[in-house]
Amino acid sequence: MSRPFRFGVNLLTPAPAAEWRAKCRRAEELGYDVILVPDHLGMVAPFPALVAAAEATERPRLGTFVLNTGFWNPALLAREVATTDALTGGRLELGLGTGYVPAEHAAAGLPFGSPGERVDHLARTVEEVNRLLDSAGSRPRPGHSRVPLLIGANGDRMLRLSAEHADIAAFTGARPGHAPGSLEPLTAEELDERVARYRGLAAGRAKTAELNLLIQLVAITDDPGPVLKPLVERQPRLSPDQAPELPVVLAGPLEDVVARVRALRERFGFSYLTVLEPYMEAFAPVLERLRAESAQGMREGSAWWK
DSSP states (O other), X not given: OOOOOEEEEEOOSOOOHHHHHHHHHHHHHXXXXXXXXXXXXXXXXXXXXXXXXXXXXXXXXXXXXXXXGGGOOHHHHHHHHHHHHHHTTSOXXXXXXXXXXXXXXXXXXXXXXOHHHHHHHHHHHHHHHHHHHHOXXXXXXXXXXXXXXXXXXXXXXXXXXXXXXXXXXXXXXXXXXXXXXXXXXXXXXXXXXXXXXXHXXXXXXXXXXXXXXXXXXXXXXXXXXXXXXXXXXXXXXXXXXXXXXXTTEEEEOHHHHHHHHHHHHHHHOEEEEEEEGGGHHHHHHHHHHHHHHHHHHHHTTSOTTO
């Protein structure tokens, strides 16, 4: 049986208080299940932004997508997580990643480290934050007994960590590019292999994790070619025919995009999709259509996800 869909929006752009709260309320009005924030220099500071989002909304959960773990000391991070979860009424979901932009670490005066060192630090952070949050004597205390953990992964070691610890396994649908801090999208076949690798590592879990995919582009249009042209120009190994088939791209007429979202769940198991802030409004009709299908199926007593 497939999981019900969840949809998140990653809010990237800093804004004054009134504008920030209005954006969060708009995300809730459009039906998004999760309001997320990234962890990049030049964007919002994650935890105060989520507290403000909680004050402006009632229903959505709130998450980091994802923390640049190299920026964080585990003990200080545990304090931030516990405080934020308490102040948001237990709505926090903690998302962690290794970070991939060397220039950000240089600007912050922090070592970037090798890929292995960054994964080691993330593993230590997961263990220490869990230990502190689970300790009855640790203060402050989170708002609920366990803060759900999302880990963003693509490489084998990160997939293993995700399989061992994450409640939500997030797939970037991309690999590091040739230029520092850049990413190259994975084809459907490459993503098949990564998801299969994760499933093999997670085979012994008592409870299966939710699978998440970050969508990089959304366009509801009868002519996706012009929308996809900049993507093709940035990715020289990508042909115009390949671009519309990338799992991280949703471009085409509404019915086609809705069908592609269903296919992402059927083929890969992605029931939780995240879109970037610039596409929050563009994706809303897709979200609305899928919600309507869900409600219709439940009213008729049918298995709407089949």
